[in-house]
Amino acid sequence: MEILLKKIVQVAGGKLSGDDSIKITGVNSLNDAESGEISFFSDRRYKDSLANTKASAVLISEINPDFKGSQVLVSDPALAYAKVAGLFASPVPKHNGISELSVIHDSVLIGKNVSVYPNVYIGAECSILDDCVLFPGVFLGDRVKIGKNTVIYPNVTILQDCLIGNNVIIHAGTVIGSDGFGFVRDGVTSVKVPQLGIVQIDDNVEIGANNCIDRAALGKTWIMSGVKTDNLVQIAHNVVIGENTLIVAQAGVSGSVHIGREVIIGGQVGISDHLQIGDRAMIGSQSGVAKSIGPGEIVSGCPTMPHRLWLKNSGLIMRLPQLNERLRNCEKYIEKLQKKLS
Amino acid sequence: MEILLKKIVQVAGGKLSGDDSIKITGVNSLNDAESGEISFFSDRRYKDSLANTKASAVLISEINPDFKGSQVLVSDPALAYAKVAGLFASPVPKHNGISELSVIHDSVLIGKNVSVYPNVYIGAECSILDDCVLFPGVFLGDRVKIGKNTVIYPNVTILQDCLIGNNVIIHAGTVIGSDGFGFVRDGVTSVKVPQLGIVQIDDNVEIGANNCIDRAALGKTWIMSGVKTDNLVQIAHNVVIGENTLIVAQAGVSGSVHIGREVIIGGQVGISDHLQIGDRAMIGSQSGVAKSIGPGEIVSGCPTMPHRLWLKNSGLIMRLPQLNERLRNCEKYIEKLQKKLS
Amino acid sequence: MEILLKKIVQVAGGKLSGDDSIKITGVNSLNDAESGEISFFSDRRYKDSLANTKASAVLISEINPDFKGSQVLVSDPALAYAKVAGLFASPVPKHNGISELSVIHDSVLIGKNVSVYPNVYIGAECSILDDCVLFPGVFLGDRVKIGKNTVIYPNVTILQDCLIGNNVIIHAGTVIGSDGFGFVRDGVTSVKVPQLGIVQIDDNVEIGANNCIDRAALGKTWIMSGVKTDNLVQIAHNVVIGENTLIVAQAGVSGSVHIGREVIIGGQVGISDHLQIGDRAMIGSQSGVAKSIGPGEIVSGCPTMPHRLWLKNSGLIMRLPQLNERLRNCEKYIEKLQKKLS
Numbered sequence A, B, C: 001m002e003i004l005l006k007k008i009v010q011v012a013g014g015k016l017s018g019d020d021s022i023k024i025t026g027v028n029s030l031n032d033a034e035s036g037e038i039s040f041f042s043d044r045r046y047k048d049s050l051a052n053t054k055a056s057a058v059l060i061s062e063i064n065p066d067f068k069g070s071q072v073l074v075s076d077p078a079l080a081y082a083k084v085a086g087l088f089a090s091p092v093p094k095h096n097g098i099s100e101l102s103v104i105h106d107s108v109l110i111g112k113n114v115s116v117y118p119n120v121y122i123g124a125e126c127s128i129l130d131d132c133v134l135f136p137g138v139f140l141g142d143r144v145k146i147g148k149n150t151v152i153y154p155n156v157t158i159l160q161d162c163l164i165g166n167n168v169i170i171h172a173g174t175v176i177g178s179d180g181f182g183f184v185r186d187g188v189t190s191v192k193v194p195q196l197g198i199v200q201i202d203d204n205v206e207i208g209a210n211n212c213i214d215r216a217a218l219g220k221t222w223i224m225s226g227v228k229t230d231n232l233v234q235i236a237h238n239v240v241i242g243e244n245t246l247i248v249a250q251a252g253v254s255g256s257v258h259i260g261r262e263v264i265i266g267g268q269v270g271i272s273d274h275l276q277i278g279d280r281a282m283i284g285s286q287s288g289v290a291k292s293i294g295p296g297e298i299v300s301g302c303p304t305m306p307h308r309l310w311l312k313n314s315g316l317i318m319r320l321p322q323l324n325e326r327l328r329n330c331e332k333y334i335e336k337l338q339k340k341l342s
Helices: A005-012 A044-052 A077-088 A307-318 A320-341 B005-012 B044-052 B077-088 B307-318 B320-341 C005-012 C044-052 C077-088 C307-318 C320-341
Strands: A015-017 A037-041 A057-060 A070-073 A175-178 A183-186 A189-192 A198-201 A212-214 A220-223 A298-300 B015-017 B037-041 B057-060 B070-073 B175-178 B183-186 B189-192 B198-201 B212-214 B220-223 B298-300 C015-017 C037-041 C057-060 C070-073 C175-178 C183-186 C189-192 C198-201 C212-214 C220-223 C298-300
Touching: A005 A015, A005 A057, A005 A070, A005 A077, A037 A044, A037 A077, A057 A077, A077 C183, A077 C189, A175 A198, A183 B077, A189 B077, A198 A212, A212 A220, A298 A307, A307 A320, A307 B307, A307 B320, A307 C307, A320 B320, A320 C307, A320 C320, B005 B015, B005 B057, B005 B070, B005 B077, B037 B044, B037 B077, B057 B077, B175 B198, B183 C077, B189 C077, B198 B212, B212 B220, B298 B307, B307 B320, B307 C307, B307 C320, B320 C320, C005 C015, C005 C057, C005 C070, C005 C077, C037 C044, C037 C077, C057 C077, C175 C198, C198 C212, C212 C220, C298 C307, C307 C320
Parallel strands: A037 A057, A057 A070, A175 A212, A198 A220, B037 B057, B057 B070, B175 B212, B198 B220, C037 C057, C057 C070, C175 C212, C198 C220
Antiparallel strands: A015 A070, A183 A189, B015 B070, B183 B189, C015 C070, C183 C189
16 A cells, blocks of 8 residues: 555644655554654654664654654654554455345344444344444344444444444454343342343444443443443443543443543552542552542552552552561660660 | 232232332332332432432332332342342343254254254253253353253353353353363473363352353362352362352452352452362452461452451551651651760 | 373383283372372372372372372373373364355365364455364454464454464454554544554464453564463553463553563563563562563562562561551650650
């Protein structure tokens, strides 16, 4: 594939310093780029890579004399890279139309230009709007609704009545709408609390591979628009996740937690049930969240504390043996003193 | 759906205060209930919700004058709710009979009223007893035995020779009977230890979505009756889990651990190999269990300690900077004193 | 199955003390072995089991007079056991040839003696070399290459362009080549960074069940030969894992981490992005790795510290209440002293 640099400058929303008639053959990192490729420079630590790259063009925030090729000036080179890389990305591979080897209930509504691979199962009264792609092994229970231009990768299970928006991506192996973990003790045995609600996933959400998002006990588990989850994330029943929140791999959110918008939740974080996480909060990796977190707070640790305090405490934990030794010295001196004074 | 309150009172095992001829249309929370619905009141913190609910009836442990509708008196409203909600839950959606689009070995024994969806694979010499439901994408290896009234959700893999009991529920994406992680070093390479055992799951077990339960190296990995696991749980080879134990999401149990009955294991807990966990023990979320735990013990932390001590220590960790400062003050005073006295 | 002890001695690479003409019917633990079976003795703690076992033969490192059966002398009984157990293990159950109920693009290259079960999907221009087994529900995207003698268990998803070596085992439910978690903020929304790379898995790798191994943003995520991962492991984009490294269940490796060879990573470990883990390092369970680790280092904790220090600190954390009390006593004495001296 070859794309005129002129076109790239346009997509990046930048200004060019250099020749805009050259053809670009791909994107790459500064170190790995070959002649003909475009790269980006957004971190001063890589200035040697910039000086030595074979790339023919770079996305950059200010002219750098060390680079001899074409420079595309943009305010945010990483963002510009994401946009430009999109030009070179292969589109999602589609099966041509609706495979006859899929099983689709007669009552299903299917929009225009939908791609259904073989071995898909679509239950009664589902609807799948225009431009969706369903890969092999996808299961849609009865009455599942899928918006436009949504991609559901192989072996994803979406159980009955769940609602998926437009421009959603659901990666392979993910389970949506499984029963929430709800039991009531009756003596020593556990009686299942029927999980009567659904999962609603709004527009522009991306769910990683092998996630589990449970249906609500009553009402809905709700993933609002723009949320992105990494792989192996657990979202329990009745959780609400606000717009544009990011959840890194292997994090787990317990039942009825309400998470605000633009929150960042690190990898392997656990959040206890019924808590509130305020807008734009940030939770460090492996944190154990046992109390609610206010808007904009940055926390870490198990249990969580302000991130700065956690850094200080982490250092002190490493020095506990010395602390213990220092205390012992104080005690010894005091003992001696006591003897002397008595 | 409409159910007479009279019938509900019966199922809940309660006594009625109010009109038992009204018809109930559904269950709901106090806040979201509409007229015609029944709710429950089990937590005094929600007494305002009780006073303001639009529900026509509540399950409650003693008459409350703030609620004007019918009151169903029960000893445990949450338990009664679970039972009553069951009346309104849709039954598991069944494929009508055995789909011709499934692949079933000739030697398979299938009971009465079994539902097999399309795209199921059932290996040689399996047996599936009455009233089971197998969803699309289910794989049963050779000689797998499934008891009566068991539901296996989409894309579940059960490998050869594993045994599943009656009234078991296995949620989507779960893998049962994969090889245990057993290797012996031979110089720098790892030689696979053949995993020759099976997994046995007893009656009334519910396994969450995307769990992994490995087959034993020798003998069996054994999940006893009434055990419930949440999503993304890892159970290694030769683990034994006693009756009615609960395991919350993303917990991991290493090889040959023996867990007693009615144990509660919190989310993201890790348990090291070959340990014993006593009956009715409770392990707090994210704990790292590196030594055995006695019956009835309540532990938390990494490594685990009695839960009360962990609470105390967690508080002290937060105050480590102050502790350090206080120690520094003692040291300074002692230094001064030493100078003075010398 | 019956195998002459003579043959077993050969496979174990051992010397016999006793009758080599007896026939062995299986392998088992010392406690559970029946007459006719062979067991192994590698841990002095089980010497009572050795004395009381019903096994007809044992793999053992030196003659033990307490055991009356045939003794097979080997330098490493556990390793010898792994080899001998392999004689008794059932081979991977194969579908006879290529199922007509699978969907295989015309352009696919398939070697000799390949077994493809029903409900497999193989995209355009894939190649699958001799002796491979693909179970039901396996999805191979376009241009996936699989080496010889590789086994891919049910419901595994391998997305386009990924490369899998020879003698690889991939357990059920695993996802290989899903998009890495790469986003750039544009105001409050997240713009997807196209993930243009692949996953390459080299020879003799074994990947556990329900793993997620993401494709690289650019270039490749690379699992080198002999690596073994347990279940529910997360490996992010652009990670490189050196030869013969072991990763225990539920561990997560963030983007662009480079892991050396023969490293051991414990269960539920998390490793932050862009770090280096040196050859033969060992990382204790549940550790949170936030800085690079040198070759041969043994670390634990969150954040990580030398394992010995972690053991010491863990003990001190348990005694924080006493430490606090001791400090209080020093303070009290000093206060008294100050009053006295003033």
